[in-house]
Each structure stands twice: as C-alpha cells, then as structure tokens.
Amino acid sequence: MGFQKIDYAAWPRRPYFEHYHRDVPCWYSMTVDVDISALLPRLRGSGLRFYPSVIHGISRMVNADPALRMAMDETGAIGVYDRVDPTYTIFHKDDETFSVLWTAYQPDLRAFCQDWEADRARYGDIHTFEARPPEAGQGLFNISAVPWASFRSLHLELPEANDYLLPIFTLGRYRKENGRTLLPLAMQVHHGVTDGFHVGRFFNRLQAWADSAPEMGA
Numbered sequence: 001m002g003f004q005k006i007d008y009a010a011w012p013r014r015p016y017f018e019h020y021h022r023d024v025p026c027w028y029s030m031t032v033d034v035d036i037s038a039l040l041p042r043l044r045g046s047g048l049r050f051y052p053s054v055i056h057g058i059s060r061m062v063n064a065d066p067a068l069r070m071a072m073d074e075t076g077a078i079g080v081y082d083r084v085d086p087t088y089t090i091f092h093k094d095d096e097t098f099s100v101l102w103t104a105y106q107p108d109l110r111a112f113c114q115d116w117e118a119d120r121a122r123y124g125d126i127h128t129f130e131a132r133p134p135e136a137g138q139g140l141f142n143i144s145a146v147p148w149a150s151f152r153s154l155h156l157e158l159p160e161a162n163d164y165l166l167p168i169f170t171l172g173r174y175r176k177e178n179g180r181t182l183l184p185l186a187m188q189v190h191h192g193v194t195d196g197f198h199v200g201r202f203f204n205r206l207q208a209w210a211d212s213a214p215e216m217g218a
Helices: 014-023 039-046 050-063 108-125 196-212
Strands: 001-003 028-034 070-072 076-080 085-092 097-102 140-146 168-172 174-179 180-190
Touching: 001 039, 028 196, 039 050, 050 085, 050 108, 050 140, 097 108, 180 196
Parallel strands: 085 140, 140 168
Antiparallel strands: 001 076, 028 180, 070 076, 085 097, 168 180, 174 180
C-alpha cells in the first residue's frame, strides 16, 4: 500500500495545517442523519448485510477524497495513502467487550462483503482489542458502531492524538422519523487537513450512494 509524501514547503495547505496542528490543535466532529430509506429494501433484496455494506459505502467515499487519506508517518512526514482500509468493531455479548478487525477495501461491494464475512468468521471471536493486527505500512481508518442508541451528536476526546489525521466514524441505531429511516453517523476529523467543505462533500456523496447504490441491483 503506497504512501505518497507531500512537498511540505510547497503545500498550499501548509499555513492551515500549522495553525490547526501546531498553534491551535483542533479536532471537530459532525453528526448527520443519513437517509437510508431507499438503501434498506435494496439490501434486503440483495441478501447483503447492513453493517458491512455501510462500512463499504463509508470506505468508498473516504477513498474517493485524498483529504480523507492524509496521515503522518513515523518520521513525522505528511502524505496521502493510495488506499485506506476500514477497521470496525465487533461486539462480544458474553463479556460485553469488543474487538477491532479490518477488511481490505475494494470497490466491488459484493466482493468486499464476502471478504468481511470471511474476516468476521476468522477473527470475530477472538477476545482481544486488536483481533486482527494491522500490517506494516497499512493505512487504516476507524469505524465503530453504537447500535443501542440513536444519538443526535457524538464527539471523542483525543488529547494525545494530535498527529492522527485520518477520519473517525461512529454509527448509531437507525430510527423512523416522518416516514423516513435515518442513520446517525458521526464523523470526527483533524482540522489541519480536513475542513467543513470536505466533511460536507463526504456526507453528500454518501447520501447519493445510499439513495442509489446501483451495484446492489433492483
């Protein structure tokens, strides 16, 4: 998986990054209700599971935007991953803990869901934090789920993570409202590399995907 370092001296975003990373370290979050009214029946008709399908949709939109693939390597250099893979949480009912797994992103939804099922079967019952540890040099971003609550807002406190630049997502429990089915999705980003423009574009693209998702069939 490639990591392309930027030319920091010539980087147009350098003054913004230095302000939000060095001068005024700033993370922010935005929670948006994604309308999945059209998505749910298409999923049921396709035989695809909800959780991995939404993970794939989020991953597709993250990989579509270089601003959401920016990271800092072990030397402190800033760059862009050619591809980032999603990590996601699996809940253990027996001891009320969870494990973190990852599945390699690929554009094909069905192939991704098949790989997700295989990874879930292989690693999902391992009761440890990182049930599937990352590979060397791998770009990973985080997705977690809180299916027990349909929250209106969610924010993570990350006081020691100022060098972490990739987005973090949290899914809530979807709910019915005024005839629509709404999925709360919180997105947390580092302002050094991601502005409201990028967050808005992500959510607009994800909503368009949820409205159509042609790869699922009719």
